[in-house]
Amino acid sequence: MVKKKKPVRKKHIPQRTCVACREVLPKRALIRVVRTQDGIRVDPTGKLNGRGAYLHDRRECWEKGIKDSLAHALRTKLEQEDLYHLSNYANQLA
Numbered sequence: 001m002v003k004k005k006k007p008v009r010k011k012h013i014p015q016r017t018c019v020a021c022r023e024v025l026p027k028r029a030l031i032r033v034v035r036t037q038d039g040i041r042v043d044p045t046g047k048l049n050g051r052g053a054y055l056h057d058r059r060e061c062w063e064k065g066i067k068d069s070l071a072h073a074l075r076t077k078l079e080q081e082d083l084y085h086l087s088n089y090a091n092q093l094a
């Protein structure tokens, strides 16, 4: 059951898209994942340099993103180590 929401533009709140479900939300409501030189990192502060992608803070989107759209969004291939790291992170989400 997926509700489609249209991006609502109010004032100047930065909007980002969850790469798994394509829902557009204020940046703060999403978790940033960054491709760094050392691999893929979860970046809750949003301050790491590198190509970033955003995911909801719910496991469903992480699992979907890890399998599919995240690698594409980051323009890379997820290595075994990245998958492990990301899955671990996903497992602690609701």
Ligand SMILES: [Zn+2]
Binding pocket: 018, 019, 020, 021, 022, 023, 055, 056, 061
């Ligand atoms: Zn999502």
